[in-house]
Amino acid sequence: RTALRAVNYHPGFKSFVSCFGVFGFAFKEPRRGLIGGSLRFWHRKHLDFDEAGVDVIHHVSFFPRVPTCLILADPAVIKEVTSHRALFPKPLYHELRLWGGNIIASEGDEWKRHRKVGAPAFSEPNNRPVWNETVKIMVDLFDNVWGSQDTIIVDHVVDALTLPVALFVISVAGFGKNASWQSDLLPPSGHKLSFKDAIHVVSVDMFIQVVTPTFLWKLAPTKRIADVKLGFEELEKYMLEMVEERRNAPKKEERYDLFSSLLDASDSDADGGARLTDRELLGNIFIFLLAGHETTAHSLAFTFGLLAMHQDYQEKLYQHVKSAIPDGRLPTYEEMNKLTECMAVFYETLRLFPPVVGVPKVVAENTTLVATDFTGKRRAIPVAAGSDIHISILALHYNPRYWDEPHAFKPERFHGNWPRDASLPLMAGPRACLGRRFFETEGIAILTMLVSRYKIELKDEPAFSHETYEERWDRLFTVKQGITLA
Numbered sequence: 001r002t003a004l005r006a007v008n009y010h011p012g013f014k015s016f017v018s019c020f021g022v023f024g025f026a027f028k029e030p031r032r033g034l035i036g037g038s039l040r041f042w043h044r045k046h047l048d049f050d051e052a053g054v055d056v057i058h059h060v061s062f063f064p065r066v067p068t069c070l071i072l073a074d075p076a077v078i079k080e081v082t083s084h085r086a087l088f089p090k091p092l093y094h095e096l097r098l099w100g101g102n103i104i105a106s107e108g109d110e111w112k113r114h115r116k117v118g119a120p121a122f123s124e125p126n127n128r129p130v131w132n133e134t135v136k137i138m139v140d141l142f143d144n145v146w147g148s149q150d151t152i153i154v155d156h157v158v159d160a161l162t163l164p165v166a167l168f169v170i171s172v173a174g175f176g177k178n179a180s181w182q183s184d185l186l187p188p189s190g191h192k193l194s195f196k197d198a199i200h201v202v203s204v205d206m207f208i209q210v211v212t213p214t215f216l217w218k219l220a221p222t223k224r225i226a227d228v229k230l231g232f233e234e235l236e237k238y239m240l241e242m243v244e245e246r247r248n249a250p251k252k253e254e255r256y257d258l259f260s261s262l263l264d265a266s267d268s269d270a271d272g273g274a275r276l277t278d279r280e281l282l283g284n285i286f287i288f289l290l291a292g293h294e295t296t297a298h299s300l301a302f303t304f305g306l307l308a309m310h311q312d313y314q315e316k317l318y319q320h321v322k323s324a325i326p327d328g329r330l331p332t333y334e335e336m337n338k339l340t341e342c343m344a345v346f347y348e349t350l351r352l353f354p355p356v357v358g359v360p361k362v363v364a365e366n367t368t369l370v371a372t373d374f375t376g377k378r379r380a381i382p383v384a385a386g387s388d389i390h391i392s393i394l395a396l397h398y399n400p401r402y403w404d405e406p407h408a409f410k411p412e413r414f415h416g417n418w419p420r421d422a423s424l425p426l427m428a429g430p431r432a433c434l435g436r437r438f439f440e441t442e443g444i445a446i447l448t449m450l451v452s453r454y455k456i457e458l459k460d461e462p463a464f465s466h467e468t469y470e471e472r473w474d475r476l477f478t479v480k481q482g483i484t485l486a
């Protein structure tokens with residue numbers, strides 16, 4: 001009652017266990033009144049807001065504590081929150097400080113220092129190498145793995161295709177770590193896991209490390225804990241090897257990639273500029289590797305699924321790619337801006353399946369947010385210092401006030417004029433995604449190359465031959481919610 005009074009009895013929903021944080025992830029499926037469930041937003045999309053008649057609602061829960069959380073799907077209110085970083089900072093994301101402080105899991109001056117080190121590597125001159133490396137990785141896949149086969153059957157699109165591609169691209173373009181389909185999918189000597197498997201285990205199961213007490217972690221009494229522990233140990237070993245290899249490499253040329261910026265900042269002889277400790281160096285290597293491939297891999301997988309379900313659109317995309325790059329040669333970085341249809345397909349995929357479904361903020365000082373309800377009335381919602389805010393990217397992307405037929409796949413809506421403030425898969429304001437252009441560059445290169453050579457279809461399986469379109473959609477797009485929507 002106190003929590004409800006604090007928000008002027010503004011509409012919303014309550015549950016015993018919160019939808020957010022570690023418990024939201026532990027109990028994912030919502031149960032009426034009892035469990036909030038992190039998947040609530042996936043199931044409900046914009047429905048809670050439709051029922052409330054306004055695009056700002058509250059969530060009150062009792063466990064693990066009694067926070068008042070405002071959930072936002074209103075572009076104007078979201079803009080207000082994302083553009084005032086000091087008034088609405090990010091929580092610290094302790095779960096993501098596994099090796100040390102880093103650019104994603106930090107705030108204030110600490111974040112400024114990390115951003116100063118990382119940002120230059122994402123400026124325009126570094127996009128061309130991202131494109132060129134992506135093209136090389138795709139050519140290696142086509143020529144040396146898929147070869148002359150007419151039909152390639154991929155049983156698990158993320159594991160076998162999009163995850164390795166995205167990991168290879170960030171490894172090579174961000175860290176100068178050479179990648180090849182022949183060697184990188186198996187553990188090299190001295191390792192028990194491949195680099196891909198080590199980072200995958202950690203990204204999927206990092207919460208196990210967070211919730212396991214230290215003595216149990218050391219003992220690793222169950223197979224699950226032992227597997228995750230091995231993943232952590234192996235990933236740390238890979239990261240330390242990368243650091244050592246680059247530090248000991250003869251200086252043949254000046255490099256300006258992300259890894260160089262991070263290493264320079266952690267060099268004890270470095271004078272001036274932003275500095276990183278050794279733990280922060282590992283913290284950032286981990287977070288850039290993670291942020292640089294996990295979201296991209298799942299977005300590409302959803303894109304291929306959507307194109308497989310919409311053959312008409314895939315044909316349109318194919319014709320577009322053929323007219324932009326007519327003679328079947330490899331696409332060049334200069335041609336990227338011509339590939340507008342690929343971009344529209346990505347934006348629409350990210351609208352329907354935003355990898356980051358919501359972004360948390362906290363309220364630093366007592367303030368008031370003003371939302372306009374569906375009858376046009378302005379409502380002032382008081383928010384006390386210490387309250388939580390959750391920007392629901394999912395609800396925003398399915399908001400029928402901004403998107404016509406929000407559940408339909410219609411990439412054409414991203415040509416011409418579209419409501420930019422209602423599409424925020426990469427967030428906005430000073431804490432917006434640093435890798436936006438990196439993702440767009442690698443994504444367009446991958447999509448262009450794949451659709452120009454292959455037609456993406458769902459595998460014919462007799463067990464599913466009588467499925468309706470809706471049943472097929474549900475089977476194909478059953479989501480899992482880890483650190484990203486998968």
Ligand code: HEM
Binds near residue numbers: 425
């Ligand atoms: C589909 C692809 C991607 C999506 C949907 C995405 C989404 C996001 C979102 C929503 C945030 C804000 C998170 C928050 O405030 O809690 C973010 C931050 C960030 N992303 Fe991405 N991202 C993508 C790709 C990438 C790539 C490829 C990289 C690096 C190569 C990257 C690096 C980062 C970094 C460093 C931040 C933190 C920025 C800061 O706080 O200063 N992201 N991303």
